[in-house]
Amino acid sequence: MPIAPRPCDVTGRFLADGAPPTPPPIKSPDDWAPYRNRVEFETAEFLYTRNQMSAGDINILLDLWAATLLKYNDKPPLRTTVICIKLLTLRQWVMSNGNPSRSSTLGEARNQCTTLMDQSHDVWYRDPHEVIQNMLGNSGLRYRDGLSALPKTISEDPDTLGSTFVPSSVATGANDYYPLYVSIGNVRNNVRRAHRDASSSYRGARKRLKISEFRRQLFHSSVAKILENLRPGMTTPEVVRFGDGHYRRVIYGLGPILADYEEQVLLACIVRNCVRGMCMSHPDSLDTKSLCRRRDHTEALVEEATYGALWMEYGIVGDLVGTFKDHLVKWVGQYLQHVHGTKEAERIQADIDRRIAAVASFAGLRRFPEGRGFKQWTGDDSKALMKVYLPAIEGHVPTDVVRTFRAFLEFCYLVRRNIITESTLGQIQEALDRFHHYREIFESTGVVFTFSLPRQHSCSHYVLLIQLFGAPNGLCSSITETKHIKAVKEPWRRSSRYKALGQMLVTNQRLDKLAAAHIDFKNRGIQPNENSATVPVLFNADVTIQGDNEEGEIDNGPTLVQAHVQLAKTPQRKRAHTIPELSTELSIPNLYNVLRRFLFEQVYPDDQHPPSEIPLSRCPRFDGNIQVFNSASSTFYAPSDRSGIGGMRREHIHACPIWRNEAPRYDCVFVNTDASVEGMVGMDIARVMCFFSFTFNAVSYPCAVVRWFDKASDGPDQDTGMWIVTPSFDTDHSFSVGIIHIDSIYCAAHLIPVYGAQIISHDIKHHDSYDAFRAFYLNKFADHHAFEVAS
Structure with a gap:
């Protein structure tokens, strides 16, 4: 039974039950440093965060502002954009997401590649060790006690008893600027989705290299370099101050991967269409149960087996030093054509599309005016369609097909519950068993010849992963899609578009520090407030995140x-x-x-x-x-x-x-x-x-x-x-x-x-x-x- 984490003092000695946390340093409620006053801070925040005004336009605005104050012998809160930027850059907040980005030249990968790739590559990153500590110290976050206890294998070590386990999730984004994200696993989904900085990102320049092995090696060498400062804390507890004011001994661990299947292949050093990042199932028999993959086993294989055997027999890329829609909906179309012929199948598919298009509006539910007949599917398309697809096919397909979809959908919703109990785990397994049972109709009718599919096989690992890492609510690639907009796309638009990476990183640092400053001011009781009697026409920077009424x-x-x-x-x-x-x-x-x-x-x-x-x-x-x-x-x-x-x-x-x-x-x-x-x-x-x-x-x-x-x-x-x-x-x-x-x-x-x-x-x-x-x-x-x- 895992031992619950316990608060301690700054030296790591555990406190008595119910002991209050060490009070934080006392700061003056009127201290807006490095800003002169509240107006100066809010002006900088408005121009840089809300309006995202360019430097030239900021200067014009401040000049006009200064002109209106000349007759009063007064000055605007900021004199030029240079002063505004300087104020943002100098502030080194404890709650900010790390220090300014570091650049490391990676030459380790060159020895393992051809001379065509004999060059250095810059990787910009933030120290994840400091980033995660800052996340844990963010008082704006809430943490789930259920995910804080150490796994049994670690808690049996007397040196780690009572420590808090912080599973960190890694994700990537395949773009010209290849971002690597990290998120801590004991944060609730509602914190992640409320924009409380429960995930951060490191950005590296990805060059379109011709040799795939070199590109993989460069990626893994970069990840190893970025994460190296976390390694000591994976075995020896560190003392970290949490957002509730308590110090706790912390053990770090790399947990679930926040990535889609293609990126999991890259991160786990496995061959595409093989799920051996998690288990030892053979690609041709993914329907069978197998042992979990272990690092020591993989390293032994790499040491003893040939490159070809690793690739073909074990699905491992051996030359690296490593750190719904696609099936079910497609099968329905194949079933209709197989049973009814092309012409009748097209008529039925057209009716299914009309049924989907006829679904009434509902808050947060995407409408499909033309049915499911769009050319290119995205993950969001798939998630939205599956919410309305089941009633649309009912009556056109056998009962077992309907029950297959029902079981799969129930499985998806159960694993995303905010709190998962032993009873829920039983329901998840039962839904998965029903899915495996009823999907046999696709094989018995000749629609498919094998269920040896990595994406479906991965469902069989959910119960174990939930037992190891807790409820996966919020741990999905859509988080990184949202973060990618803030971390890459918006900073790119604000850059000069020429050698933009450094500009993007500076933009993100300043935005992080402004957000951290706001939290710090709020904790000290001087949060900007729209109802302020002292400063007129100031916005409330902690407003509700609103969307269209149709979206909720x-x-x-x-x-x-x-x-x-x-x-x-x-x-x-x-x-x-x-x-x-x-x-x-x-x-x-x-x-x-x-x-x-x-x-x-x-x-x-x-x-x-x-x-x-x-x-x-x-x-x-x-x-x-x-x-x-x-x-x-x-x-x-x-x-x-x-x-x-x-x-x-x-x-x-x-x-x-x-x-x-x-x-x-x-x-x-x-x-x-x-x-x-x-x-x-x-x-x-x-x-x-x-x-x-x-x-x-x-x-x-x-x-x-x-x-x-x-x-x-x-x-x-x-x-x-x-x-x-x-x-x-x-x-x-x-x-x-x-x-x-x-x-x-x-x-x-x-x-x-x-x-x-x-x-x-x-x-x-x-x-x-x-x-x-x-x-x-x-x-x-x-x-x-x-x-x-x-x-």
């Missing part, structure tokens, strides 16, 4: 509630102002009576009678004005999704007669109907037709007019794993309508039609989806939060 937003606030819904800030003046007017607008004749029964429930919450049985004579009357809103925002705890530091995420629920000048949009929601039970058993699904508010007896009531759905059964569909719902109707065959308090809304829900085996009309658009069909899957694959709620 990160909420960087603390975890306060599981879910909260509030109406939009501004009512719609051109919409109804009374209940009779709203009744006409929504074509709901009995809306006034529905409102009266709603008021009875609010005024007499202890009455046990169903609303439909309450005589109208007992129900309160309301004849006042109302305010109508086109949307409401739902803020909820969703740490497995793209969320803020507290795991909170915000999405918008729309109920408007015209959306983006195209068509009406009325979203669906989860409604809490029984708080005593968890999951879908205590939830109902409704479609919001309108948001409105009114005041009755001095009490404000924010409400929603909804159309109800009924659950088709007491559990999810056995084939797709999704609940099926149908519109609810009253005895007169009209839609069952209700008015609910918005406090009963949990969050938005996404429905996809049950298409069946019928070919759908070409005229059906995505905004027709909820009206054109009479049965729907509750899409639990829309995002990770929906998967938790609707499973």
Whole structure:
């Protein structure tokens, strides 16, 4: 059993349980050094970080600013861009991501390559040892206790007992400027995605070399050089101050690789289409279980075997000194052609595309107006398509194919959970076993002849890797894609484009120091604030990271509630102002009576009678004005999704007669109907037709007019794993309508039609989806939060 990490003092001696951390050095709350004052700092931050203004434009702006102050015999906060840059460069913050980049000339690789490559190559990098220590000391981060205990093999050493294990993940980016990223493994996904500097990057110039062996060797020699300062701390504990103020003894380790398959091949020195970076499976029999690959075994093979044997028999590149979509969707197309022939297969594929295009809009869910018929797939394309693909093929393919997709999707969502327990590990293995069982239909029908595929085989290692390194939530190559924009693309655009690498690195250093300075000022209680009474018109540099309403937003606030819904800030003046007017607008004749029964429930919450049985004579009357809103925002705890530091995420629920000048949009929601039970058993699904508010007896009531759905059964569909719902109707065959308090809304829900085996009309658009069909899957694959709620 791993020993939990313990705080210690600066000398490494463990503290008693509950002992407070050593207080940090006291700094003056008015100390803005090296800036003269707050205005100077915020001006520099605005010009360099927010506006990203060029040096020439900064000088022009400051000259104009100075001209307006001449009559007051005053000066602007910064005199020239040179002063601004100097201030940023001189500041050596403890929380910054390392010291200025170092340059190292690598000549070691030359002896192992041809004379054509007999030249030196510069590699720019930051010391990862200092970078990781700065990450650990960043008070803006949160760390997961579950990932801090040492693995058993290390914790058995008495010299390392009680130390904190810091698994560091490495990633790359294949570009002309070849970046190498590092991230610490005991940081939550919501920290990574809230831009709290939980990952950093080193950049090296990659030349387009003609000899691949030399390029590989240069890469591995560079990585070895960059990581060499971490090596001592992998066996001997170091004392490091963490963001919570405590010192801890730390052991470093290289953990999961944040890279796609092609880059894993490069990092692990293995042959492409062979997964031996992790295990000893032969490329022709990846379906069989095998031993894990070990470094000492690999080194012994390199020492004894020939180059050809290493390559062919073991999948190892022996001359180096080393440090979904592609299958399942393709198989469906091959199955349709194999069974139905080319012409009929094309007709079915066209209908699948129309089904995908007809899926209703949902926050954060990408739409495919033309189906899946784009020319070049990216990783984001694949992830987005798989959220809507399963219902689109159901009815056109056998049940086993549907269950194959279900098992694979459930596996993907389970391994991305924020917290993984022993029970979750069992579910992951069970989903993987189902995937292996049901995919046999592709082989039995002659669609494929082997499942010996590296990408699918790698799934079998997840349970072990999770046990070794913890929940992989957030450990994916998309993190480096996001970081690549900030670390490479944006600095490149700000450079002169000539010998830009050095300019890019300086830009990144200054941005890091500005961000670190901001955290330091915040910790000392002098954070810039938009509500400041002393400095007018200053921005809040810790604002919520916002996106388009269609994509949802990160909420960087603390975890306060599981879910909260509030109406939009501004009512719609051109919409109804009374209940009779709203009744006409929504074509709901009995809306006034529905409102009266709603008021009875609010005024007499202890009455046990169903609303439909309450005589109208007992129900309160309301004849006042109302305010109508086109949307409401739902803020909820969703740490497995793209969320803020507290795991909170915000999405918008729309109920408007015209959306983006195209068509009406009325979203669906989860409604809490029984708080005593968890999951879908205590939830109902409704479609919001309108948001409105009114005041009755001095009490404000924010409400929603909804159309109800009924659950088709007491559990999810056995084939797709999704609940099926149908519109609810009253005895007169009209839609069952209700008015609910918005406090009963949990969050938005996404429905996809049950298409069946019928070919759908070409005229059906995505905004027709909820009206054109009479049965729907509750899409639990829309995002990770929906998967938790609707499973």
